Amino acid sequence: MTTFEAILFTIVTASTPLLIAAIGELVAERAGVLNLGVEGMMAMGAVCAFAAAFTFDSTLIGIVMGMVAGGLMAALFALAVLGLAANQVGAGLALTIFGLGLSGLIGAPFVGQTRPRIEEWPIPILSDIPLVGHALFSQDPFVYVAFGLVVGTAYFLARTRAGLRLRSIGENHASAHALGLPVLKMRVMAVIFGGICAGLAGAYLSLVYTRFWAPNMTAGRGWIAVALVVFAAWRPTWALVGALVFGAATVLQLHAQAAQVGLPSQLLAAAPYIATILALVLLSIRRGRAVGAPGSLGTPFVPDR
Amino acid sequence: MKTGTSLIAALAALAFGATGALAQQDTARVGFIYVGPVGDHGWSYQHDQGRQAVEAAFGDRVETTFVESVPESDAERAIEQLARTGHDIIFTTSFGFMEPTLAVAERYPDVKFEHATGYKRADNVATYAAKFHEGRYIIGQIAAEMSETGVIGYVGAFPIPEVIAGINAFMLGAQSINPDIELRVVWVNSWYDPAREADAATALLDQGVDVITQHTDSPAPLQAAADRGALGFGQASDMERFAPEAQLTAIVDNWNDYYVERVGMVLDGTWESTDVWGGIDTDMVHMSDYKNMPDEVKTQAEATEAAIASGELHPFTCPVFAQDGSEVPCEGDGVLSDAQILGMNFYVQGIDAQLPN
Numbered sequence: 001m002t003t004f005e006a007i008l009f010t011i012v013t014a015s016t017p018l019l020i021a022a023i024g025e026l027v028a029e030r031a032g033v034l035n036l037g038v039e040g041m042m043a044m045g046a047v048c049a050f051a052a053a054f055t056f057d058s059t060l061i062g063i064v065m066g067m068v069a070g071g072l073m074a075a076l077f078a079l080a081v082l083g084l085a086a087n088q089v090g091a092g093l094a095l096t097i098f099g100l101g102l103s104g105l106i107g108a109p110f111v112g113q114t115r116p117r118i119e120e121w122p123i124p125i126l127s128d129i130p131l132v133g134h135a136l137f138s139q140d141p142f143v144y145v146a147f148g149l150v151v152g153t154a155y156f157l158a159r160t161r162a163g164l165r166l167r168s169i170g171e172n173h174a175s176a177h178a179l180g181l182p183v184l185k186m187r188v189m190a191v192i193f194g195g196i197c198a199g200l201a202g203a204y205l206s207l208v209y210t211r212f213w214a215p216n217m218t219a220g221r222g223w224i225a226v227a228l229v230v231f232a233a234w235r236p237t238w239a240l241v242g243a244l245v246f247g248a249a250t251v252l253q254l255h256a257q258a259a260q261v262g263l264p265s266q267l268l269a270a271a272p273y274i275a276t277i278l279a280l281v282l283l284s285i286r287r288g289r290a291v292g293a294p295g296s297l298g299t300p301f302v303p304d305r
Numbered sequence: 306m307k308t309g310t311s312l313i314a315a316l317a318a319l320a321f322g323a324t325g326a327l328a329q330q331d332t333a334r335v336g337f338i339y340v341g342p343v344g345d346h347g348w349s350y351q352h353d354q355g356r357q358a359v360e361a362a363f364g365d366r367v368e369t370t371f372v373e374s375v376p377e378s379d380a381e382r383a384i385e386q387l388a389r390t391g392h393d394i395i396f397t398t399s400f401g402f403m404e405p406t407l408a409v410a411e412r413y414p415d416v417k418f419e420h421a422t423g424y425k426r427a428d429n430v431a432t433y434a435a436k437f438h439e440g441r442y443i444i445g446q447i448a449a450e451m452s453e454t455g456v457i458g459y460v461g462a463f464p465i466p467e468v469i470a471g472i473n474a475f476m477l478g479a480q481s482i483n484p485d486i487e488l489r490v491v492w493v494n495s496w497y498d499p500a501r502e503a504d505a506a507t508a509l510l511d512q513g514v515d516v517i518t519q520h521t522d523s524p525a526p527l528q529a530a531a532d533r534g535a536l537g538f539g540q541a542s543d544m545e546r547f548a549p550e551a552q553l554t555a556i557v558d559n560w561n562d563y564y565v566e567r568v569g570m571v572l573d574g575t576w577e578s579t580d581v582w583g584g585i586d587t588d589m590v591h592m593s594d595y596k597n598m599p600d601e602v603k604t605q606a607e608a609t610e611a612a613i614a615s616g617e618l619h620p621f622t623c624p625v626f627a628q629d630g631s632e633v634p635c636e637g638d639g640v641l642s643d644a645q646i647l648g649m650n651f652y653v654q655g656i657d658a659q660l661p662n
Contacts, residue, residue, distance in 0.1 A: 107344065112346050114524075114528070117532055209503060210503050214342075250501070250504065255511070257491040257508075258509045258512045258514070260658045266661060269493075
């Protein structure tokens with residue numbers, strides 16, 4: 001394994017939690033719901049995944065519980081903003097604060113514990129491709145799930161009837177409702193899908209990335225996922241690009257320091273953010289036309305009774 | 306005006322009578338302000354171990370309270386809350402709590418304050434800190450002994466004097482074993498971001514480093530080293546369980562004895578404002594068991610530890626040369642002075658990287 005391959009490998013792992021959470025948020029936003037609680041759902045996913053994996057000594061149970069925890073948090077959010085038509089920004093911020101606090105409480109007995117390392121699952125033949133094979137196909141299962149999510153979501157949104165309905169609900173919920181589409185039902189499902197993804201991203205952090213639980217270990221990754229959705233102009237494939245650019249800039253700046261490239265570390269630390277903004281500005285210019293947010297994003301829908 | 310003055314006098318008399326100023330007291334309420342969560346398994350965790358030691362030592366005579374994850378910008382409110390609710394002594398355990406502690410202390414002259422790692426004192430504000438650089442010198446020696454590639458790595462949080470002094474002590478220790486040792490430093494610009502700390506450690510390992518140390522608060526870099534079969538050190542608390550085959554030793558912050566002593570003084574009525582800078586000699590800087598190393602390395606580490614404890618060896622013994630080769634003025638007694646160490650803002654000779662400023 002060359003240094004180049006090693007760097008590429010870490011870039012992919014660094015991008016994975018961002019990508020999984022961003023895809024979930026992207027689907028929720030495409031349905032017209034802005035959920036700023038990703039950070040809180042991710043923290044809950046991380047703590048529940050670790051707690052379950054540790055208690056039952058099973059990584060699989062941990063992953064499932066992380067997804068369940070994220071989904072339950074999202075269901076709570078759905079109850080507030082869809083059931084009771086509460087303000088989405090306010091409820092999302094509350095969900096983040098609530099999730100971070102509750103995760104600390106749940107995780108208290110598990111502080112200082114650790115889990116064994118998860119082995120990579122190399123895919124035969126593909127992992128032998130020169131340069132990129134190792135980084136893409138010699139990874140842990142989460143990475144493959146993340147790639148699958150991108151492809152699946154892109155196909156679902158662009159090519160299926162249900163995806164079209166979901167998008168139309170996000171663009172104009174009044175028209176969709178007039179056409180007889182189940183606006184609230186589809187939004188609830190989209191929000192819960194977002195929560196499950198955030199929970200899975202959290203599980204990745206506490207079970208693979210750093211195999212322990214510590215309070216606030218998400219360290220703002222949920223917020224980066226929310227930002228990636230905007231930068232990606234609500235498209236799954238661009239979310240993949242954005243996550244990889246962000247991951248690359250994060251990892252490369254650390255390598256630049258380790259290799260003693262004479263640049264100030266603060267500037268290097270800001271590099272991921274600068275690179276992400278630049279890349280996505282360039283991408284949206286190349287696309288030629290502005291891609292806006294879903295028309296009904298963030299507005300509560302109260303059907304006539 | 307006159308009534309106002311007499312009212313104040315009456316209140317003062319009442320307060321004096323009620324608290325009995327310097328007299329002994331049967332019980333004490335003890336408050337702690339932490340910058341991080343108790344569960345960080347690092348800095349705040351160790352302060353909380355100290356709080357528990359106080360409870361264990363005095364039992365029913367003390368009642369302790371702690372407030373965790375207090376942002377430095379919001380500390381004054383949290384400290385004032387403890388002062389107002391009848392705490393006799395309040396420990397504020399982060400450098401950034403310095404000004405808020407002094408501000409509250411001025412308004413509550415009867416309450417005693419202890420500020421960790423600061424340098425401003427008042428009649429009711431004492432300061433305390435630990436000479437972590439002593440431990441860093443020892444682990445520098447171990448790192449140089451254990452490294453096969455001759456390249457060792459350091460994950461740093463922020464380029465502040467405390468961290469820089471640690472890096473320099475580590476490098477001087479390593480150079481005392483292998484003058485050609487190479488040190489790579491990566492700053493993560495955060496005290497606590499486990500995933501990024503792990504990435505930083507991985508970047509160092511990818512570039513040929515085989516022994517890693519850290520001055521950030523999570524066990525992630527040590528764990529990353531263990532995953533690659535490399536070696537590392539615990540920071541702030543014993544992190545052996547995270548990497549039983551990789552942790553060589555850990556520099557443990559041991560506040561227990563100090564907290565018990567100071568609370569005891571409050572109970573005895575003998576507390577006064579002091580400045581304590583404890584090291585290996587008082588066990589405030591505690592080295593956990595030396596493991597995963599050959600016996601001769603262990604023997605040497607123990608000898609160095611003993612020499613530092615007895616005062617025979619000082620990590621910054623003159624002459625100390627700065628990065629550009631110039632000799633650092635020797636302001637202490639054959640060693641760099643405490644003030645020079647507390648304000649350290651240069652790398653020693655042999656570190657190639659530029660110090661961020």
